[in-house]
Amino acid sequence: MVNPLNDLRNLGLRDWLIGGDSLQLQQLAEEFYLELINFCASGTTPKIILAERQPEKFLAGFIAACSANCPVFLCNPDWGTQEWEQVFDIVQPDIIWATEVINISPKIYQPQSKIPNWIMIPTGGSSGKIKFAIHTWDTLVASVQGFKQYFNLNYINSFCVLPLYHVSGLMQFMRSFTTGGKLAILPFKSLESGHIYNIDISDFFLSLVPTQLQRLLQNPNLTNWLSQFQTVMLGGAPAWDELLEKARFHHIRLAPTYGMTETASQIATLKPDDFLGGKVNSGQILPHAQVIIRNQNGEILDNNQLGNITIQAKSLALGYYPNLWDNRQNFSVDDIGFLDEQGYLNIIGRNSDKIISGGENIYPCEVESVIRTTQMVNDICVIGVPDNHWGQALTAIYVPKEAYTALHIKTAIQDKLCKFKIPKHWISVPELPRNSQGKINRQQLHQIAGAAPSTVKI
Template sequence: MENPLDYLNNLNENDWLIGYDSGQFNQLVQELYLELIQLSAFETPPKIILAERETLRFLASFLAACAANCPVFLCNPDWGTQEWQQVFDLVQPDIVLGIGHGAGEMGRWGDTGTPRIPNAQCPMPNAPYPLIMIPTGGSSGQIKFAIHTWETLIASVQGFTEYFQIKKVNSFCVLPLYHVSGLMQFIRSFTTGGRLAILPFKTLESGKILNIKQSEFFISLVPTQLQRLLENPELTEWLSEFNTVLLGGAPAWEELLEKAKFYRIRLAPTYGMTETASQIATLKPDDFLNGKTSSGQVLPHAKVTIHNQQGEILNSNEIGNITIQAQSLALGYYPIIQENQDNFRVDDLGFLDDQGYLNIVGRSSEKIITGGENIYPAEIESAIRETQLVADICVIGIPDKHWGQALTAIYIPKKSNISTLKIQTLLKDKLSKFKIPKYWIPQQNLPRNSQGKINRQQLEKIAIAYLQNPLK
C-alpha cells in the first residue's frame, strides 16, 4: 500500500488547500505522525478518536493516524453526552484528539489528546492495514462505525475519476469532514493532486465565497442545502457556474429538482452511503439538464443487481431489493470484520432501466401495509409535492386496529389557508384511493438531521400525539 504521506509530495505545497496554509498543514502532519510512531513503537498502535473542530488539525490528524497505521474513529464534536457514552463504551480509545461538546465527563480532552491507557479487553480486529472507522446512523438509534481502509477509499476515488473522465479532482467542501460525504471530497482532491476549498455551509450561506473558478470544481450538497442556496439569487448564480453539483445524503423532492433545472444548475444526483465510501451511482449533469430523472449509471468500481425476496436476480425495470458489489465496500461494522463481504444487500428498493440507470423507489423498512396493500411512501410524497401546495412532506404509517396501519401525511403547507381537501382532490387522478393518506397533520417544520434525512420515529410520536388531541 502507498503510504498516505507519499501523496503530500505530489501536491503543490503553496495552493492545493485553498484558504489555508498548505505548508503549515504539511508540517503539522509530519509532527503528529512522528508522535504517533513513537507511541506505537513498542506496543500495538493506539486507537484514536478524532473529534477535531479545526479543519487543519482534523485533516492532519487523520492523515498522520493513517500513515502511522493507527485505527482512527471519526466523530462528530457536537454529539451529546448520551451519544459520546455510546462511543466510549464501544471504542474504549487510547487517544482522543479534539474537544467534544458532550464528552467532558468521559475523558480528559486537549489539543494533543488523552494519555495512553491500556485496552487489552477491547482489541482491534486483526488487519494488516490502517482501519478508518466512519460513523453511520445516530439520527434516531445507535451510532455505528463502518470499517474502511485507505484501499476502500481509494477504490471509490478511482471509480469517481474514471466515471467523470478526469485525472485531478478539485473539490469545494461545505459538508462535515467526519462524515463520509465530506471526507471523500478531501480524499479525492488529496490523492489526485487536485485543489480543495473548505468552507462551513453557514459561512457560504451568509454570502462569503472563496475566490475559485467554479467551472473547474465539484461541490457536494444535501437537498436542504441546495434549497437554501437557491433562495438566494446571488448564490444561485454562483452555484450555476460549477462544473458539477453532486447531490446526495437524502432523496431530493421533485420541486427542488425542477427549480435546479430552471436555473441550469449542473446537478448530479447520487446514490451511495457510508458503507460504500460515498456514491456508487451518479446521474451526470448533462443527463439531468436534458430531463433524465434517476440516480444515474453505476460507477466502474461497483456493480448493482436487483433481487426479489427469494434472492433471484430480476430483469430490467423490475422493482426489487438492491444488492451492491464494490471495491469500496466497508469491511463490516466495528468491531467485527465480516468475512467475504462481497455482496451488500441494502434496505433500498429500486430497478435498473433498459439503459442501466438506477432508479430508487423507496425503502423496505418504510413499507406501509394498509388493508393488505403494500405502499411505499416515496411514491405518495412525490405525488403530494407535485401539487405544489406543500413545502415539505413525509408519509408514515401509524398503528390502526382495522387496517393494520393508517396512511398519515405530515406536511408543511405553503400557505396557512391551504385545506387538506384541496390536496386530496388533486391526488385523486394521480393515486389509487388506498394510497391517499387517511390522516393529514400540518406542522411548522419536520425533524431532519444535518444530511436532510427525516426522523420517522419522532414523526410517529408527533402524529400519535396530534391525533389524540387534534385541537391542542
Template sequence: MASISMGNPLVYLEKGANDNWLIGSDSREFYLLTKQLYAELTQNNNLKTPLKIIIAEREPIKLIASFIAATAANCQVFLCNPNWVKAEWEQVFNLVKPDLIWGNLPEIDYKKTQKDTREFTPKFTSSLIMIPTGGTSGKIRFAMHTWKNLMASVRGFQQYFSLEQVNSFCILPLYHVSGLMQFMRSFTTGGKLVISTLKLLENGERYEIQPEEFFISLVPTQLQRLLEKPDLTTWLSRFQTALLGGAPAWLELLETSRNYGIRLAPTYGMTETASQIATLKPEEFLAGNNTIGQVLPHAKVVIKGENGEILGTNQTGTISIKADSLALGYYPELFANQEEFQLDDLGFIDENRDLKIVGRNSNKIITGGENVFPNEVEAAILSTQMVEDICVIGLPDSQWGEIVTAIYVPKSSNVNIGNLKIAIEDKLSKFKCPKKWIAVESLPRSVQGKINRQLLQQNYRTEVLTTNQFCVTNE
C-alpha cells in the first residue's frame, strides 16, 4: 500500500469523506468508488515497475475517482480524451503501451502495443500524471506532472486570491488541465465543486449554489455564447470570479463583459505549467485593465531578447517561465532544462508588473518586411461585430513574401469583403490589413476553444502551392 501523507491524494479523500462537496453529484459514490479502485490497484504490491493506466472515462465521477485512485497507487496515469478518433488512439497506444485501460475506446489492435520493452530512463518514487497537449497540431503529447507539481499550482492560486477554500464551477473537460485543476483546487482545499457542461447551462440547469462564492472557468467561445442569453449573462455576473483562458480573448468580448459587470479574470498558462501562471484580478479588469495581470507566487516570468538577454519594462521579447508547477517533460523524455521553460510566445511586462501577450513568434507573418501578429488583426476584425469567428494566417505571395489572409465566418449573408475592409481601415495600419479574405462556414476549434491554426495553414498553403501560383492580392 502507498504511504499516506499530506502529499498523498488519499488524505484529501478521507478528509472529505462525509462532506457533500460535489454539488449535483453523489460525493459518497465518489468516495466509495475511489476506495474500491485503489484497493484493486494495490492488492498486488509486488510490481517492479509502476502500472501505466489510460483513463478515458466519459462519466465525471468515474474519471476523477479513477484519477485519484491511480495517482495514490503510484501509477503512471495518462488522462485521455474519450472523443479521440481511432487514428489518434493508435498514436497514443504506440506511445504509451498501457498496462490497463479504464474507459470505452474504439476497436484497435492492442496486441501490437501491450508489451513495452523500452527502458524508461527517469525513475520516480511517486506517480506520474500525464496530461494531454498538442492534439490540435496533429501530434498528441503528454506533459509529465507529479502530484507535487499540481499542488504547487493550487497553492499559488490560493495565495494569489487570498483563499482557504476554493469553490469551482467546472464546465471544461476534466481530462484537460483547465478542468483538472478546477477539481484539484476544490478537492484539496475542502471547497465545493460543480461539474456541468455549457449545454446544460444553456438548457436552464443552474444548481443550488450561491455564485458569489464560486469561481467559474471559461474559454472565450463559451463566454461569447453565455453573453448571447440575457438570463445567463445576469447569472454569470453574480460569480465571485470568471477565469478566462485557453485562447486569446478579443477586445469586444472583454468590453461587453465589463459593461455587464462580469468579474472577469483573464489568465495565462498552459498544460506544461499546470494551468495559469499569470492572472488579472477581477477588480482590475472592471477598472479597465486589459492585460493578463501579474504572475502568481509559485512562478516567475522573464522576457528575453533575441540573444537571450533579459529585457526591461515594456520591452517585447520571448517569454521564459520558471515555476514550481512546471512539467518534467513530454512523456517519456525529460526536458533538457528542468529549471526554465522557453516559450514561443512574445510579450512584455509593463510598469505595473502586469504581463501582456503580443502573439506567438511562430505565427508571426512577415509581409513586405513588416511583422504582423494575427492576434491583433483578429481582434480588430471581431470588434466590427460582422463575423462569428476569425483566423488570420500568412500565405505565400510573389510580391510580399507572405500576405495577411483572413479566414472568417460571416455573421450574415449581407457581410462582404468591401464592408469588412471599410470597418477595419481605421483600426489597423495598412500593412496589417488582410489582402486575402476567405469566407467559410466554420473554423476548426478544440473543446478548449483553440483554433487549429496549423491545419488551416497547411490546407490553404498546400492549395496555393499545388495550383503553382501565388495568391492574387488586391493591391
C-alpha cells in the first residue's frame, strides 16, 4: 500500500527541499495525517479540498491524504466565488484545508457513496467550467517513470515556479520526491524580481509556460541564469517561433513539451540537444505513452498525415470526477497533428479553435505566429466571430508594441499569408486574459470582440 508519509519520514533531515522547511513539512504532514485517521475512525472516509497557499502546507496535506487513502481535490486558492460554488457542488467536501476562508453559503448535501483514494486535479478553468481529472498515485508515478527513462536519469532535481495545485507544479514535486531528487520552490513573481537561490542548477529541470519564458528573457541576468539549467521544460500553451529563436540564440536548453492534466503532464518532449540543433516540434513520445493519429472515421493514418490525436498512456486519468471513462485505451483529444518518420510529434492546432471562414479552414496558431514575427505585438490571439457573409470572420485581438497600429501589422503580413488568413477585424487591448499557466480565456476574448466598436475593421 502506498504511504508517502513513510517515505517523507525516511528522508529525515536530508536537505532535499530548497526554499522551504522540510522539518516543518514533516510535522505538518503528521498533524494532517492524524486528523484524517481520527476522522476515519468514525467510519467515514472524508473528501478533502486542498487549497493551501503555503507550499509546505500544501505538500503536507497532499502527502497526508494519499497516506490515509482519502480522496483529495487540489484547488486554486485564488478562485473566486463563482468557481468555488462550482467546486462545492461537485465535491461536497468533508474537510477543507485552505489558507483563506472560503465564503460559500452552506448547503445540505445528499449522502454520497464512498469514493476511492483518488487524486483529483483541476482542469478546464480557463473555459469557465472547472473539471477534475481523476488520477491515482500510480498514474502519477507512471508519468515520473516515463520521464526518468526518457531522460536516462537516476534521480530528478526540479525547480518549481508553477502552482502546486496544477499538474505542471504537482508533477515536479512527484518527480523529485519519488526519485530521491531535490525540489526547489520559488514563486514566479519572486523569480521575476531577480530573487534566485544560490545553488548549482546545472542538474535541475525548470518548467515554464511561454509567457513566463518571454518575461524572463527580457532580463539579461535571468537569461544567463536560465542558460545554466540542465533542461528548461516549456509547455502549458503553444510557443511562438520568435520566442523559441530567442531561447536558442541564448543557448537555453529548452525542451518544448506536449501533455495535459489528463495525462499527468507531458507525453512528448523535444530533448534540448534537438532543440538547439534547430528542431521545432513537440519531440518524441515518452516510453509510458503511445500517440496514434486517426482520421475523422477513426482510421489510423501513416506518418506525415494530418489527423486527430489519440493517446494511450499508463499515466492517463481514470475519468472526470465523478465519472470514470468506459474506454481509456483510446483517449481522443482536441488537437490536430502528425507524427514524422522519426516519431516526432507535430501539433498544428486545436480542432475546436479551427476557424472556417468563407469555406476555408484556418488554424489560429499559424496566423498568430506570422503576426508575432513582425515584432509589432507583445501578445496576440486570433479567434473567429460570427459573420453573416463569411460564416466566421477572422479577428485578431492583440497587445501592440509602441505606437504600432492594426494597419501597420496588416501591411507587414500581407505578403506572408494567404488573403483569407489575414484577420478582417483588429482589436487592440492592454493585455490578453490568460490564466496562471498562460492559457487564453477564449470566453472572455469573445466578450471583448462582441463589445468592440465596428471601427476595428480595416
